[in-house]
Amino acid sequence: MSAIDALTSSDRAVWLTDGGLETTLIFHDGLDLPDFAAFTLLDSDHGRDALERYYRSYIAIARRHGTGLVLETPTWRASADWGRRLGYDEAALQAVNASSVAMLRVMRAVEPAPATPILISGNVGPRRDGYVADALMSADEAEAYHAAQIRTLHDSSVDLITALTITTVDEAIGIVRAAVRAGAPVVISFTVELDGTLPSGQRLVDAITELDAATDSAAAYVMVNCAHPDHLAAALAPSHPALVRLRGLRANASRRSHAELDEAEDLDDGDPAELASLYAGLLEALPDLVVVGGCCGTDSRHIEAIAERCAPLARGRSGAGGQRSV
Template sequence: MHHRHALPQLSGRLLVTDGGLETTLIFHHGFDLPHFAAFPLLDSADGRVALRRYYDSYGAAARRSGAGCILDTPTFRASPDWAAKVGYDAEGLRRIIRDSVSLLRGVRDAWETSDLQVVINGAIGPRGDGYSAVDVMDADIAEAFHAPQVRAYAEAGTDLVMAQTMTHAGEAIGIARAAAKAGMPAVISFTVETDGRLPDGSSLREAIGATEAATSSSPVHYLVNCAHPTHLAPALAEGGEWIRRLGGVRANPSPKSHAELNESTTLEDGDPDELAALLADMRRRHRHFTVMGGCCGSDHRHAEKIGLACRLV
């Protein structure tokens, strides 16, 4: 697989992620997204326009903040079980992944300069509910389940794949192994509850340690996503060498719990300045954090503020 360049975030370049794609489309643009799936929008003219507008807003935010950006394919739900619920089979999924990558290539062509790097991430969401660890998988089952997505991203030429909102180590290990076999750089992003622990009750240190041990440390690094910075604080307070393997955080602007956010009928977009200040403070304490951004509830306003605040650290 020929990747365009070494990942800039691994040489210390700050990259700001895009934010809450689904929450932006639902609350700002009025789209109904059954099962929280954004990828079917690739198959409608209106949907493609909305997706392009969403990604362009992050290109513009990056230009204003001076930070690079990492953009997710709109495929958090483009895995077999979720896709079947919205009428897509395995071939449909492969096509969706190809289409999503070509959409992001267009975005990259429009915004990338020698000073502003745009990294394309193949997003992989959990097989089950990202807020619950009721359904846990062992690594072998997870690898078999997620491998076709990973291979599709490799064929389409994303710069990396990222397992997001992982609730337990088993699924993360399976995705990391599938990526290693496909020759794809992989990032593993766990989510934590308000106490800093994963939904299955394990500590972040334990989950990263288990994944490291089972994959010969193959992920390029780890992230935490879909949690407020204050939720991550207790995990970071433990200290230890494992924090060196954490590459950053994609934070929710709201300090509400996953259960509360699930029930929310309004956009929990918090205060962009406050989120940026919290993340800059985290980067001040952990200078190796290079991937920073917002998650559910955040948009390009948060991304711009995060880029500005974290660049100054």
Template sequence: MTSSRFAFPPSSDAIFLTDGGLETTLVFLEGVDLPCFAAFPLLRSPEGQARLERYFEPYIRTAVEHDVGFILDTPTWRANTDWGAKLDVSADDLATVNQDAVRWASGLRDRLSDTRERILINGVIGPRGDGYRPDAQMSAEEAQAYHAPQVEAFREAGADMVSAVTMNYAEEAIGIARAAEALGVPVVISFTVETDGRMATGETLHSAIERTDRETGHGPAYYMINCAHPSHFDGILSESGGWTRRIRGLRANASAKSHAELDESTELDPGDPGDLARRYRGLRQRMTQLSVLGGCCGTDHRHIAAICEACVPASGRAA
């Protein structure tokens, strides 16, 4: 085994797993109170850190057992200025939180894997506003200035990469990509779509990816789709064109419900892990570049294990 198998960005013949739905697992399955759906406050206590470690451990073990890579997210989806203010966390404290999150993830990597290159530490950036609604919209320039401090904190702490997830309009994604490029940090952009395959603004995923590439000089290492069920975007990925080849990762929801329905749900909809895994396998057969496989809302270790079994043969080579 050589470290080049786990190089960033992942090649089409090497798979990286991710975890599932961190916040939904903690809230609905473990009964943890997460004000504003923010997991980063757990890093403030040994008990919270231990809970996060217990959450991530089975995912990492699955990757090690199947001899594939793993992208280890920091629990920082809400660790930006606006959400921090709602949780009474200052901008200075947020910088410390984001750096500590990277250091915590690095320590977990060292404890659970004897191959350091196998696990990439990923600084997670969430939207300024709500992940399901394009509120608090910014220009690309505003988004770059807004998100740059979090990217810088990740860089200073030694993150391997950053990912902007649950992006629901292109300008915010463009701004984050520009901020990462200016700071010399590899960046991944993950968009979310509604049940019709379009983003919440009505823009097509095709347009958003091409526009982000055009306005950043193809800055993102690759794109992903997260926080939507495969039935919501399977059809649009049948389109031909270079834009679909820029999508190299999936983190789907377990449930086929719309974002509005999920927002109103008081119980977790875990869907069918086997069905989700079969959908991933079908997408990988059509889109052989898909190499980052994980989950989002409603998914837990069962879903990722099923996806891994469906898409990764025993040798660890891509299916």
């Protein structure tokens, strides 16, 4: 069974992800992450231990609730431009991307399968700011930029590639093309503003439609991350055919805008129970939603609450509706 088939099989009605990796490490663990770059922690025993503790907490949640789990490598910033800012050349970036996958593969190997099925996703971030659609790239430029990281992650045996916090459809198109060229299954996760539009100003449903048209629907599915559920709700055009492609959500705990989050010196971790309730509502509204987790401000408390509310609901939905298809 392929990774994508596993994500949509009827016996695992919902798959969890982890929460807000970077905000957890910064605000809860007191670690310094220049440029929000968690991959730098792989260079030290102390940093690697912090990453492993973080991931183990989510493996435990998935085990308790009988769900699948998608773990993202800590490589959101491990591409050429960001790496160069942090003193990593091409060889060093290749090594750290490969090392991140190896770490998660070792952690997965000690889990009893299939009791806690775990998929390892190679995490690709935007070339520039994840909140602002500035200095726009063409799809060809995006493909050329992201190709090296995607190829390294795929060659390191990730189960899929997930591009998180993507602000423009052209960058999404380039990432999908690079993944297809590498032979890797790929997921695109857009981010949206308070009004439900991408930072580029495009409606989410229009971005999904344009992405699929330009890539022959090559992305396995589409997600939204780094936005509160209320912001996603604003993007849900009733009965729009593109919404069948929306299979995942990694929401922020906070209702703050991207601009407010960018300037904040405190952590707005919201209310885990309320967030879980909002997820449950979206699970009802979006029958194809199967991957649920967190982004900025969320931690294991939020994912535990989401699992408690959504895992039973999703099992009931899956039992009534049968197996989903991609």
